[in-house]
Amino acid sequence: MARLPRLTVPGYPHHLIQRGIDRQPICRDEIDYETLRTLLAEEARANGVALHAYVLMPNHFHLLATPAESEGLARMMQGIGRRYVRHFNQRVGRSGTLWEGRYRCAPLQADAALLDCMAYLDLNPVRAGLVEAPADYAWSSHRHCIGQDGDKALSPHPVYWALGNTPFAREQAYAERVAAGLGTERVRALTDAALHGWALGDEGFLAALQKQTDRRLKRGRPGRPRRSEPR
Numbered sequence: 447m448a449r450l451p452r453l454t455v456p457g458y459p460h461h462l463i464q465r466g467i468d469r470q471p472i473c474r475d476e477i478d479y480e481t482l483r484t485l486l487a488e489e490a491r492a493n494g495v496a497l498h499a500y501v502l503m504p505n506h507f508h509l510l511a512t513p514a515e516s517e518g519l520a521r522m523m524q525g526i527g528r529r530y531v532r533h534f535n536q537r538v539g540r541s542g543t544l545w546e547g548r549y550r551c552a553p554l555q556a557d558a559a560l561l562d563c564m565a566y567l568d569l570n571p572v573r574a575g576l577v578e579a580p581a582d583y584a585w586s587s588h589r590h591c592i593g594q595d596g597d598k599a600l601s602p603h604p605v606y607w608a609l610g611n612t613p614f615a616r617e618q619a620y621a622e623r624v625a626a627g628l629g630t631e632r633v634r635a636l637t638d639a640a641l642h643g644w645a646l647g648d649e650g651f652l653a654a655l656q657k658q659t660d661r662r663l664k665r666g667r668p669g670r671p672r673r674s675e676p677r
Contacts, residue, residue, distance in 0.1 A: 453643050453661050454519050458512060458553040459498060459603060461563050461640045464523065465506040465546040472534065472544055473504055479585045481533050482507070482526075487599030489525040493518045496601035498560070501567040501586035503574065508567045508640075510560070512603070523549045552639040553655065555647025559636070560605045564591065565624045566636045573633075580624055588624070593617035 454460065466472040473479045479502055486509070490497040494514035501508050513519045531544045554563055568580040568588040580588040589595035591606070593613060609623075610616040628636075639646040645655055645663040652663050 451661055452520070452548070452551060453553060453645065453659065453663070454513065454516055454551065455553050455655060455658055456513050456516050456518070458655070459556050459560050459563070460509075460511055460513070460519060460551045460553050461566075461636065461646075462509040462511065462519065462523070462549055462551040463506060463640050464527070464549040466544060467546045469505050469546075470544075471504050472506065472530075473502060473585075474538075478534065478537070482530055483585070483599075485526050485529050485533075489522045489529075490599065492525065493522040495519060495522045496603075497599055498601060498603045498606070499564045499567050499587040499591070501570050501583075501588075503570060503585075504576075508570065510554075510563050510567060512601075519551060550641050550643065552643055553645045554639075555645075555651040556603065556605050558648060558651070559646050560603055561609075561620070561623055562628060562632055563636055564606070564620075565628055566633060568624050569628065591617065592621040592624075 473482060482502055483500075486497070486500060489495075490511065495518045496512045496514075497509065498512065499510040511519065511522075513522075527545060527549075534544055535541055554560055564587075568586055568591075571577050571583040571586065572580060577583045580586065581592065581594060587597060587600055590597040590600055591602075606616065606620065609619040635646065638644070642665065644665055645652055647655070656663055
């Protein structure tokens with residue numbers, strides 16, 4: 447079966463995943479994490495991409511970002527990938543690609559899925575057993591979003607701003623949202639959408655989005671397509 451083209455729609459938030467080849471480490475120490483975070487900020491800014499949240503894991507990373515142009519995400523990820531592979535290979539004395547194929551991404555319905563996706567990213571190190579609480583992990587945007595740190599690379603989404611009328615109110619509301627956690631089904635839905643490139647949202651969202659692209663937005667029904675009835 448031919449691979450569907452990547453689904454990217456300007457003006458919509460997207461959940462992106464990039465994995466290391468064969469699940470091998472892509473970050474080994476603070477120098478690697480800081481370099482990747484710096485390149486992420488630079489490439490997002492250079493390519494007109496608003497970065498809302500991120501988490502850098504030992505063998506992969508997640509981003510939540512909104513492109514201003516259709517090619518913005520692709521250019522950003524190409525720039526990050528090329529520059530970071532050069533950094534990593536020079537440090538460890540290796541050659542060749544560092545990535546497991548192309549990055550994965552899916553557009554999200556902002557009012558229904560954006561905060562869940564942010565929490566999904568923040569809770570990733572907890573699910574992986576790296577830390578006990580999201581705020582204990584240094585390589586995500588969580589501390590910024592709860593007011594414990596500052597990250598100039600981030601552009602808070604309007605849905606996040608709507609959590610409160612003051613910075614403290616927004617930070618507190620978001621911290622409570624993350625502390626409430628995500629159910630297994632929601633985690634699975636966010637993961638599946640990003641890995642397979644399906645848009646995540648309700649039927650109204652999907653219908654509106656479909657008007658902007660010819661690409662299929664959700665998983666088709668299993669089995670052969672039904673034959674049309676003869677007229």
